[in-house]
Amino acid sequence: MSIMTYAEGIREGMSIRMRENPNVVLFGEDVGAFGGCFGVSAGMFDEFGPERVRDTPISEGAIIGCAVGAAATGLRPIAELMFCDFLTVGMDQLVNQAAKMRYMFGGKINMPMVVRMPAGAGSGAAAQHSQSLEAWCTHIPGLKVVYPSTAEDALGLMLSAIDDDNPVIFFEGKLLYGMKSEVSSKEPIPLGKGKIVREGGDVSIITYGRQVFDAAKAADLLAKDGIEAEIIDLRSLYPLDKALIEQSIAKTHKAIVLTEEVKRGGYGGEISATIAEEFFDSLDAPVARIGALNTPVPFAPVLEQYYMPNEMDVVAAAKNMF
Amino acid sequence: MEISNELMKDIYLQMRRIRDFEGTAAKLFADGEVPGFVHLYMGEEAIAPAVCACLRDDDFITSTHRGHGHIIAKGGDLNLMMAELLGRETGYCKGKGGSMHIADRDKGILGANGIVGAGHCISTGAGLSIKLRKTDQVCVCFFGDGSTNQGTFHEALNMASIWKLPIIFVCENNHYGISMSQARHQAIKDVSDRAAAYNMPGVSVDGNDPLAVYEAAFEAVARARAGKGPTLIECKTYRQHGHFEGDPATYKPKEEQAAWMEKDPLPRFAKFLEDNGVMTAKEIETVDAQVAQQIKDAIEFAKAQPIPSPESAVVDVYSDIVEEVRVR
Ligand SMILES: Cc1ncc(C[n+]2csc(CCOP(=O)(O)OP(=O)(O)O)c2C)c(N)n1
Ligand SMILES: [Mg+2]
Numbered sequence: 001m002s003i004m005t006y007a008e009g010i011r012e013g014m015s016i017r018m019r020e021n022p023n024v025v026l027f028g029e030d031v032g033a034f035g036g037c038f039g040v041s042a043g044m045f046d047e048f049g050p051e052r053v054r055d056t057p058i059s060e061g062a063i064i065g066c067a068v069g070a071a072a073t074g075l076r077p078i079a080e081l082m083f084c085d086f087l088t089v090g091m092d093q094l095v096n097q098a099a100k101m102r103y104m105f106g107g108k109i110n111m112p113m114v115v116r117m118p119a120g121a122g123s124g125a126a127a128q129h130s131q132s133l134e135a136w137c138t139h140i141p142g143l144k145v146v147y148p149s150t151a152e153d154a155l156g157l158m159l160s161a162i163d164d165d166n167p168v169i170f171f172e173g174k175l176l177y178g179m180k181s182e183v184s185s186k187e188p189i190p191l192g193k194g195k196i197v198r199e200g201g202d203v204s205i206i207t208y209g210r211q212v213f214d215a216a217k218a219a220d221l222l223a224k225d226g227i228e229a230e231i232i233d234l235r236s237l238y239p240l241d242k243a244l245i246e247q248s249i250a251k252t253h254k255a256i257v258l259t260e261e262v263k264r265g266g267y268g269g270e271i272s273a274t275i276a277e278e279f280f281d282s283l284d285a286p287v288a289r290i291g292a293l294n295t296p297v298p299f300a301p302v303l304e305q306y307y308m309p310n311e312m313d314v315v316a317a318a319k320n321m322f
Numbered sequence: 323m324e325i326s327n328e329l330m331k332d333i334y335l336q337m338r339r340i341r342d343f344e345g346t347a348a349k350l351f352a353d354g355e356v357p358g359f360v361h362l363y364m365g366e367e368a369i370a371p372a373v374c375a376c377l378r379d380d381d382f383i384t385s386t387h388r389g390h391g392h393i394i395a396k397g398g399d400l401n402l403m404m405a406e407l408l409g410r411e412t413g414y415c416k417g418k419g420g421s422m423h424i425a426d427r428d429k430g431i432l433g434a435n436g437i438v439g440a441g442h443c444i445s446t447g448a449g450l451s452i453k454l455r456k457t458d459q460v461c462v463c464f465f466g467d468g469s470t471n472q473g474t475f476h477e478a479l480n481m482a483s484i485w486k487l488p489i490i491f492v493c494e495n496n497h498y499g500i501s502m503s504q505a506r507h508q509a510i511k512d513v514s515d516r517a518a519a520y521n522m523p524g525v526s527v528d529g530n531d532p533l534a535v536y537e538a539a540f541e542a543v544a545r546a547r548a549g550k551g552p553t554l555i556e557c558k559t560y561r562q563h564g565h566f567e568g569d570p571a572t573y574k575p576k577e578e579q580a581a582w583m584e585k586d587p588l589p590r591f592a593k594f595l596e597d598n599g600v601m602t603a604k605e606i607e608t609v610d611a612q613v614a615q616q617i618k619d620a621i622e623f624a625k626a627q628p629i630p631s632p633e634s635a636v637v638d639v640y641s642d643i644v645e646e647v648r649v650r
Contacts, residue, residue, distance in 0.1 A: 029499075029500065029502070030500045030501045030502060032501075033573065034500065034501035034573060035500065037500070055501075055502055055506065056505075057471035057499070057502070057507045057508065058366060058438050058439070058468045058469060058471050058472055058499050058502075058507070059466070059471050059472060060472075061472075061473050062473075081495075085436075085437075088437075088439070089437070089439070089472070089473075089474075094565045104476060123357075123358065124357025124358030124359075124409075124420065125358050125359055125436075126358055126418075126419060126420045126422060126423055126436065127418070127419070127423065127436070128422070128423075128435075128436030129358075129359070129422075129436055130438055136543050180624070258384060290396070293635060293636060293645060293646075294636075294646070295635055295636055295639045295645055296325050296418075296639065298417065299357065299409055299415070299417060299419050299420035299423070300357070300409030300410070300416045300418070300420075300629065300630055301357055301409060302409070302416035302417075302630060302632055303409075303417060303418065303630055303632060303634065303635045304381055305632075306632035306633075306635050306650075307635050312650060313648070313650065316649075316650075
C-alpha cells in the first residue's frame with residue numbers, strides 16, 4: 001500500500017505498461033523532459049527516452065491522428081492533450097477517424113489508443129481552458145470514456161485503457177492532480193465498473209471525477225439532518241455501470257446526478273434519462289440533475305464559483321426530495 | 323527608411339508601458355491577486371509597438387495568449403486591462419475573460435486568445451470583411467513560432483493569399499513553444515521561408531530592433547492597404563520570462579538567456595535614441611517616470627473597482643438571451 005497523488009497514479013499506470021510493452025508510447029505537447037504542463041509525465045522521459053516519451057509540435061490534429069495511425073499499425077499509443085478544450089482542434093481525427101474505423105471497416109481493425117486530457121474549472125483559467133467536454137465523447141459510438149477521481153482508480157483505469165482495443169478517452173480532473181490518496185492495488189480496474197464510495201439508504205448521488213468529493217461534503221452535511229446519502233463514483237462514463245445505479249436506486253428510491261459539465265446537453269442528462277426510462281418504478285421523486293451554468297466558464301473567481309456546482313446545490317436538491 | 327523622431331519616441335513610450343505593465347502584473351500574480359494564467363511579453367516589446375505604429379485606429383489585430391503587448395500597442399486602456407486582470411466588474415471583459423482574453427472592439431483589438439493558432443483564421447475573416455466592405459483597413463495577425471505548426475496556419479495563409487486579403491502575418495519567433503525549442507518543433511530556421519508556399523512576400527527581421535520591425539511592417543501595411551495582399555513577417559526575439567508566470571523555464575540554456583538579455587530591446591532602443599540625439603537621457607527618464615505613474619494609477623483604479631456580482635455570470639452568453647441564474 002502506498003500514498004500517491006492522482007498525477008502519480010496516472011503516471012504509474014502508464015509506466016507499468018510501458019515497462020512491459022515496448023509498443024506502448026506516450027506523446028503530446030511538452031510531455032518529454034518538461035514532464036507535461038501539469039507534471040503528469042515527470043520523470044518518464046528519463047526512464048523511457050525521447051523515442052517513447054515524445055514531444056510533439058503544437059498540432060492537436062496530428063497528435064490524435066498520429067495515435068490513430070499508430071494504433072492501426074501495431075503500437076498502443078497514449079496521446080496527451082494539454083487541456084481537453086484543445087480537443088476541438090483534433091476533433092475530426094477523434095470522431096471521424098478513431099471512433100469510426102473499426103465499424104466502417106467491418107470490424108477488421110483495432111484501435112488500441114488512449115487520449116488523455118485534463119478537464120474542469122476552478123483554476124481561473126477562463127473559457128478556453130476550463131471546460132468539461134465529456135459529453136462530446138460519450139456521444140460518439142466507438143469511444144470509451146473514463147474519468148477517475150482517485151490515484152488508485154486513475155492507475156487501474158489507465159492499465160485497462162491501455163489494454164483495451166478501442167479508443168479510450170481518459171479524462172483527468174485538473175484540480176485533482178495534486179490530491180493524495182491511498183493506492184492499495186495496482187491491478188487493472190475494468191472499464192464500465194463504478195463503485196459505491198459511501199453507503200446510505202436515503203438518496204443516491206451519482207457522480208464522477210472531482211464532484212465525488214463535493215458529493216462527500218454534501219453527504220456529511222445531509223447526515224447532520226438525518227439524511228443518509230449513497231455516493232456512486234461511476235469512474236467509467238461509457239460503458240456505464242447501469243447495474244450499480246439500479247441497485248442503489250432500488251434501495252434509496254431517489255437519485256441526484258451531479259456533474260461539472262454545462263448542464264444543457266451534458267452526460268448528466270443521459271444518465272438521468274436512463275434512470276427515468278429504465279428504473280422509473282424505483283423512483284419516489286424526479287431525478288435531480290446538477291451541473292454548471294449554461295454559460296462559458298467565467299474568469300473572475302466569484303463568477304467561476306457561481307458557475308460551478310457545489311455541495312450546497314446537492315444538499316438543496318436532496319432536501320427538496322423529502 | 324525615414325522615421326520621424328515623434329514616431330520613435332512614441333514607440334519607446336509604448337515599449338516602456340508594456341514593460342512596466344507586465345512587471346506589475348508579474349508582481350500581482352506572485353502575490354496571488356491575479357487568478358489563472360499570465361503569459362508575459364517581456365523581451366518582445368520591440369515588435370507590437372513598431373507594428374502598431376504603422377496602423378490606424380480602425381485597423382484590426384488578432385492576438386494570442388501572450389497578448390498584453392499587442393493590446394497596449396494598439397491603444398488598449400491600461401486601467402481597464404489591469405481591472406480585468408484582477409477580475410473586476412468594470413474590467414475590459416467584466417471579469418469574464420482575464421489576461422488571456424482581453425479585447426477592445428472599438429480599438430480593433432479582436433481579442434487575446436487562449437487557443438494557439440486560432441487568430442490565424444480569425445484574421446482571414448477580418449480581411450475578407452475589409453475587402454467586401456471596400457475599406458482600406460488592414461488586419462495584423464500576431465502569432466508565435468509554435469503556432470505555425472497548427473493546421474490553421476496553413477489554412478489561413480493559403481486563404482489570405484488566394485483572396486489577396488489585407489493581412490500582415492507577424493510571427494513573433496521567440497524560439498520556443500513552451501518547452502519546445504524551435505529547433506525541435508520545426509525543421510526550418512526562418513518561419514518566413516514558409517511564405518513561398520503561399521506565394522506571398524516573406525521577410526525575417528531582428529525582432530528586438532523596433533526600427534527593423536517598423537520598416538518591414540510599414541511596407542507590408544502599405545502593400546495590404548493597396549489591395550496587393552498579405553505578407554509574412556518573422557520577428558526574431560526571445561521571451562525573457564518563463565512560458566507563463568510560475569514556469570521556471572529550466573529548458574532554456576543559461577548562455578542563451580544571457581545572450582538575449584544583452585539584446586534586451588528596451589535599454590537597447592533607449593541607447594539608440596540617446597546616441598542619435600532623438601531623446602536625451604533626461605527626456606527618457608521623464609517618459610519612464612510618466613509611465614511609472616500611469617501604471618500606479620492603473621493599479622489604484624483596478625483595486626478600487628467592484629467585484630462582479632455572481633449573477634452577472636449568466637449575462638452576455640447571447641445578445642438576446644439571459645441564461646437562468648443559480649438559486650443558492
Ligand atoms: C490549441 C492549443 N494547443 C495548445 C495550447 C497550450 N499552449 C499555450 S501557449 C503554447 C505555446 C505557444 O507557442 P508559440 O506559438 O511559439 O507562442 P509563445 O508562447 O512562444 O508566445 C501552448 C502549447 C493552447 N493554448 N492551445
Ligand atoms: Mg514561441
